[in-house]
Amino acid sequence: NAGVTQTPKFQVLKTGQSMTLQCAQDMNHEYMSWYRQDPGMGLRLIHYSVGAGITDQGEVPNGYNVSRSTTEDFPLRLLSAAPSQTSVYFCASNTGEGGTEAFFGQGTRLTVV
Amino acid sequence: LAKTTQPISMDSYEGQEVNITCSHNNIATNDYITWYQQFPSQGPRFIIQGYKTKVTNEVASLFIPADRKSSTLSLPRVSLSDTAVYYCLVGDLDTGRRALTFGSGTRLQVQP
Numbered sequence: 001n002a003g004v005t006q007t008p009k010f011q012v013l014k015t016g017q018s019m020t021l022q023c024a025q026d027m028n029h030e031y032m033s034w035y036r037q038d039p040g041m042g043l044r045l046i047h048y049s050v051g052a053g054i055t056d057q058g059e060v061p062n063g064y065n066v067s068r069s070t071t072e073d074f075p076l077r078l079l080s081a082a083p084s085q086t087s088v089y090f091c092a093s094n095t096g097e098g099g100t101e102a103f104f105g106q107g108t109r110l111t112v113v
Numbered sequence: 114l115a116k117t118t119q120p121i122s123m124d125s126y127e128g129q130e131v132n133i134t135c136s137h138n139n140i141a142t143n144d145y146i147t148w149y150q151q152f153p154s155q156g157p158r159f160i161i162q163g164y165k166t167k168v169t170n171e172v173a174s175l176f177i178p179a180d181r182k183s184s185t186l187s188l189p190r191v192s193l194s195d196t197a198v199y200y201c202l203v204g205d206l207d208t209g210r211r212a213l214t215f216g217s218g219t220r221l222q223v224q225p
Contacts, residue, residue: 031211033211040217041217042200042215042216043157043213045212045213045214048211050210050211056211059212090156092156092213094210094211096210099147099162099206099209099210100145100147100159100202100206100209101147101159103159104155104157104158106154106155106156107154107155107156
């Protein structure tokens with residue numbers, strides 16, 4: 001099993017550009033979520049999903065959109081990139097049965113110039 | 114969500130036992146305590162989860178006193194590869210399935 005796969009690993013955007021960060025998991029997990037991590041900080045929740053077709057906002061949702069059309073995929077869209085969105089983005093999945101044991105991807109390092 | 118307080122950083126040497134304490138004075142009855150490990154340039158990795166007393170797995174032990182207002186993650190005989198940031202999280206399982214709340218963590222540096 002590959003676990004949680006994020007693409008791309010690195011990305012540089014110009015202010016105002018849009019892009020989609022991809023996240024896929026092959027563990028048939030119902031729960032998926034997106035976090036951002038700024039330098040020296042903990043992770044902050046952007047959006048999450050409890051199943052296909054169901055998404056909700058986390059702590060810092062502004063400037064981001066998500067959709068969940070399949071159990072496997074949970075893409076994160078940046079609508080109009082801003083320098084404040086420079087961060088490392090992590091996708092995670094959870095079975096929903098084991099409580100707080102989540103599986104994280106390797107991250108996408110995004111720089112907005 | 115219960116707020117957690119843990120040391121910003123700790124230093125240790127290879128072969129020593131490391132104990133990282135987390136304070137969570139306003140922990141709720143339904144809350145569990147979870148620890149994650151994060152290496153540089155990687156996503157966090159689940160280490161251990163507990164509710165009370167002691168939990169042990171192949172990686173670490175988690176000690177929780179009766180009042181549950183604090184917890185201690187114990188790493189036996191650390192090696193250089195244990196250098197990482199360790200996060201203490203507190204919350205109920207239903208919320209934890211959807212959303213994890215991370216603080217700033219404890220940066221553990223293991224030296225030869």
